[in-house]
Every structure is written in structure tokens, then in C-alpha cells.
Amino acid sequence: MKISIVGIGLLGGSLALQAREKGLAGRIIGVDASDANAAKALQLGIVDEIATLEEAVHDTDLIVLATPVDVITHLLSHVLDIVPEGKVVMDLGSTKEIICRAVQDHPRRRQYVATHPIAGTENSGPEAAFSGLLKRKIMILCDQEKSSNTALNTVVSLSQSLEMRLSFMNSVEHDLHLAWVSHLSHISSFALGVTVLEKEKDERSIFDMAGSGFSSTVRLAKSSPDMWAPIFTQNTQNISRALDAYIRRLQDFKSVIDSQDEARSRELMNQANEIRRVLQGIDHKLGSL
Amino acid sequence: MKISIVGIGLLGGSLALQAREKGLAGRIIGVDASDANAAKALQLGIVDEIATLEEAVHDTDLIVLATPVDVITHLLSHVLDIVPEGKVVMDLGSTKEIICRAVQDHPRRRQYVATHPIAGTENSGPEAAFSGLLKRKIMILCDQEKSSNTALNTVVSLSQSLEMRLSFMNSVEHDLHLAWVSHLSHISSFALGVTVLEKEKDERSIFDMAGSGFSSTVRLAKSSPDMWAPIFTQNTQNISRALDAYIRRLQDFKSVIDSQDEARSRELMNQANEIRRVLQGIDHKLGSL
Numbered sequence: 001m002k003i004s005i006v007g008i009g010l011l012g013g014s015l016a017l018q019a020r021e022k023g024l025a026g027r028i029i030g031v032d033a034s035d036a037n038a039a040k041a042l043q044l045g046i047v048d049e050i051a052t053l054e055e056a057v058h059d060t061d062l063i064v065l066a067t068p069v070d071v072i073t074h075l076l077s078h079v080l081d082i083v084p085e086g087k088v089v090m091d092l093g094s095t096k097e098i099i100c101r102a103v104q105d106h107p108r109r110r111q112y113v114a115t116h117p118i119a120g121t122e123n124s125g126p127e128a129a130f131s132g133l134l135k136r137k138i139m140i141l142c143d144q145e146k147s148s149n150t151a152l153n154t155v156v157s158l159s160q161s162l163e164m165r166l167s168f169m170n171s172v173e174h175d176l177h178l179a180w181v182s183h184l185s186h187i188s189s190f191a192l193g194v195t196v197l198e199k200e201k202d203e204r205s206i207f208d209m210a211g212s213g214f215s216s217t218v219r220l221a222k223s224s225p226d227m228w229a230p231i232f233t234q235n236t237q238n239i240s241r242a243l244d245a246y247i248r249r250l251q252d253f254k255s256v257i258d259s260q261d262e263a264r265s266r267e268l269m270n271q272a273n274e275i276r277r278v279l280q281g282i283d284h285k286l287g288s289l
Numbered sequence: 290m291k292i293s294i295v296g297i298g299l300l301g302g303s304l305a306l307q308a309r310e311k312g313l314a315g316r317i318i319g320v321d322a323s324d325a326n327a328a329k330a331l332q333l334g335i336v337d338e339i340a341t342l343e344e345a346v347h348d349t350d351l352i353v354l355a356t357p358v359d360v361i362t363h364l365l366s367h368v369l370d371i372v373p374e375g376k377v378v379m380d381l382g383s384t385k386e387i388i389c390r391a392v393q394d395h396p397r398r399r400q401y402v403a404t405h406p407i408a409g410t411e412n413s414g415p416e417a418a419f420s421g422l423l424k425r426k427i428m429i430l431c432d433q434e435k436s437s438n439t440a441l442n443t444v445v446s447l448s449q450s451l452e453m454r455l456s457f458m459n460s461v462e463h464d465l466h467l468a469w470v471s472h473l474s475h476i477s478s479f480a481l482g483v484t485v486l487e488k489e490k491d492e493r494s495i496f497d498m499a500g501s502g503f504s505s506t507v508r509l510a511k512s513s514p515d516m517w518a519p520i521f522t523q524n525t526q527n528i529s530r531a532l533d534a535y536i537r538r539l540q541d542f543k544s545v546i547d548s549q550d551e552a553r554s555r556e557l558m559n560q561a562n563e564i565r566r567v568l569q570g571i572d573h574k575l576g577s578l
Contacts, residue, residue, distance in 0.1 A: 247539050
């Protein structure tokens, strides 16, 4: 199979590396708006050649759109306009509702599969790609009834060969859930980073005492603004509701701390401790296929 | 040297294990308000024997108070009342101002060293203790001018033998800094846990899609309420200011997201990205002595 990766960053690059390692791709073509990124990806052996989008679409069996979600939305219609019959298009975007809606009436909609691999790190660009990133992670397939069986089978087979776990889901539900378990935690981390960095202006040695707990909580603040700004725009309402709920909870914590109400603060923390169950579930999931 | 550990949990237990491994302690005596914890610590080989507080204070060279901070504040005066001359008392509490103030006029104040090891995990109890926890971590010594040279040398020598990095600091400054780089990130995580667990009541499968980013951000929500409730009470003002600043920043994020102002949201995230420098510093610090 010949695969094209459009946007050779952390996710697209990692998919390419793993597909190659598994012997799934005879040849991998890279497309990137940045010449520097393209050259880097070539040099790192992530792709075999660089092409224009049009060349790539005509020349490959599977086109993987791995750019930020605003670019995916913009490119997808164009790619479907020019994609030859029998070829398959998928995307790796972190939002699905607006992307799916953008092509809902496209005559070649059935050649497209809307997917979202739940995988990533706080790093970005081709240098951040590594072949283990997708292994054992969840591949969400949205609105699968709108894809042809051929397209679906290509993507399912790829995902299984990459040792990913499949999960089918409605695109609207996908965006709602992701707002709470991914988009919100990124914003909580971005905001924590900004807050503490601002305090550092007055208290210069503040980070001398930061330990691994702080690192863990603020790690996602390193994430790419180019990737995240369009996610916020494509999932505004769900994220806004999640943020409201989070701010309310923080205000609850502030009020029990201000009033030194230890009984109520223990109650809130006991509630939070229930996250153990969830984290065990995630560890379990990531630890075994 | 004979060491007593009062409160044989994650920190006290880990200190005991490491002191034994390094051959620093001839005998380790454990004191714990919970019989179950005490029995567990004995069974796990963390301590050699269990004693009452009074027996332990009379019988050992170094008394380490490793309970929650409210209990430390309460016990410390009593321990200083009965501690024999020449023996040394230290504590491992995450707040220092109120603890130091509680004994500022005590006639045996100089036998006490106020310390805080910047180390921990989200787990608690003797089962959570492990011998590597303190290695390469920072040991903060507060208000060292109020301790005798003998007391100071005992604690410095112990810390160095445990391969910890020493840092001297005023207790008031300690509490201010910790509010921003530790207490705030714990609350951000506790609140995130509560928020998403509440959403789960309506959306039962919400966590099916949580990945390693969510885990990392919410990990501290597993922390012990018994340990944290008294920290909030002892550092109320600093934490309250930090939380105010954090909530303001989250409201900034919410407002740029609601208005889909991508330019401003990129700006905020670019600011947050500066945390890379800080995280590299922490990694570097934890990676080398």
C-alpha cells in the first residue's frame, strides 16, 4: 500500500514510522506546507519523498490528513474533489463534528473515514514523531455508517496492524466527550503555566522548589498553539461548558480554603480521589491490547 | 544513630527505608496513631519496633515528625518539652510558617530544624513508601539561624547521606513559593478530578477516551485529603491568592475561546509554552546531583 501523509508532525510522522516498521507501506509520500518540516521529515526517514497535495492524492491508496483541524476542514473537500475512485481518505483531527459536517453532502463522502487516535505528547513537529506513539492506543472512528465498507476496511485494517484498539462513535458525542477528558485538561494546564510564569516575574526563584508533581500537572502547557487554537474554535460550546464547570469547582475549593472548612475540603478531595478508579482503567487500557 | 519516625507514611517511611539502605540508622523506631499503619510498617520492615511518642523521644538521637502538618504543629511543642539535651527534632511538613511560629519562643527551639523535602507521589501510607523517593530531591531547611549548629549538622549530614540537594530558605518565603508551585497544582488537579467525575454521571462512557495527557494532569487528584486539608488551613492566604490568579487566567481562556479569538488564544498558549524552560530545569535538577 502507498500512503500519503499530509502534515508530517507528531501524529502523522508517528503513523508513518509505525506503518513502515510494520511493513504496511510500500512507499510513503509526505506533503507539508512548511519546506523546512518536509526536508526534516525526509532527512529523518519518516517519508520516502515529498510531493504536492495533488500529486500525493493521485498517486496513493490512502491519504492521511494530519494537519491542525482548521486545515483539515479546509483541505478535506478539495481532496475529495480530486481523489480517484477506490482510494481512501482519513484524518487524525482532535475534533470531528465540524469536519464531518463540512463534507456531509460531498458526492465522495463514502471514500472518507473520520478518525481520531487518542495519542500524543506535548511535543510537535517531525522531530517529535516516534514509532511507538500509536501502539495500544484507541483509534476512534466516527460516523462509520457514512463511509463505504472498502474505506472502513482499509482504515480498520491499518489500525489493527498498528496494534490500536478500535472504538466507534458518533462525531457529535466525540466532541462532547473530548472537551471533558482532553480539551479541558489541556486548558487547565495552559492556564496553570501562564499563572505561575507570571508570578515568577515577582518571585524569581519560585521554580527552584517545583518538583515532579508540578511537572506532571503543567506538562500539557508545552502543547502546540497552532494545533490547539483551531480545536478551541471547532469545539467552542462543549469546551466553554466544561470550563465553566471547572471554574465553578475551583471557586468551591477557594471558598472552603478561605473559610478553612476542613470537613468540606476533605469531602471535595475524597470525591476527587475517586479518579483512582479512572486512572487504573486508563493504565490498564494502555498496558494491554 | 537511632532514628524515630513519627507518622510512618509515604515520606516518613521512605526516609526510613533510605536511611537503612545507606547504613545511617542502627535502629529505627516507629510511632503511629494508627495501629494498623504501625503493624504494616513493622511487617514491611520499614521500622524495627513500634513505641509510644514518649518512649521514642527519650530513646533516639533524631526524631522525624512526618505526620500531616496540623499534627506536626500540635506535636512539636510537646516533643520539644520532653526531648533530652543533645537530641535533634526535624519535621517533613509541606508548610513551614505556622509550624515555626508555634515554637519560636520555645526554650529548646535550637534543637529543632524545620525541613521540607520536595518529594512525594500521589500515594500515601506505609505501603506507598520506597527507598528511592528522596534521592536527588531538594531538602529545604527553613530559618536555619534558629537551629543550633549541632542540630543543623545532624540534618545536613542526614540529607547529604540520602543524596539530597540542600536549599536554605526563610519559612515565610517557603510557604509563599510552595503555594504557587505545589499547592496550586494539587488544587487544579483535585478540581479537575471532581469536575470530570461529575460529568461522568450524565455521560457514562466519558473516560473511554481519556489518554495519557488526562492522566498526567489529574494524577495529583489521588493525593491524601488528610495530608492536604491541614496544608490549606496553614497556607490559606498564599493559596487563596494563587487560586485567584489561576481562576482569572482560566476566565481569560474561556473568554478568548467563547469569542473564537484565535490570535489571542495563540498568544496565551505561547506564553504558557515558556514552561518548557522551567520543566527542562526540573528534569535537569532531578536527573543529576
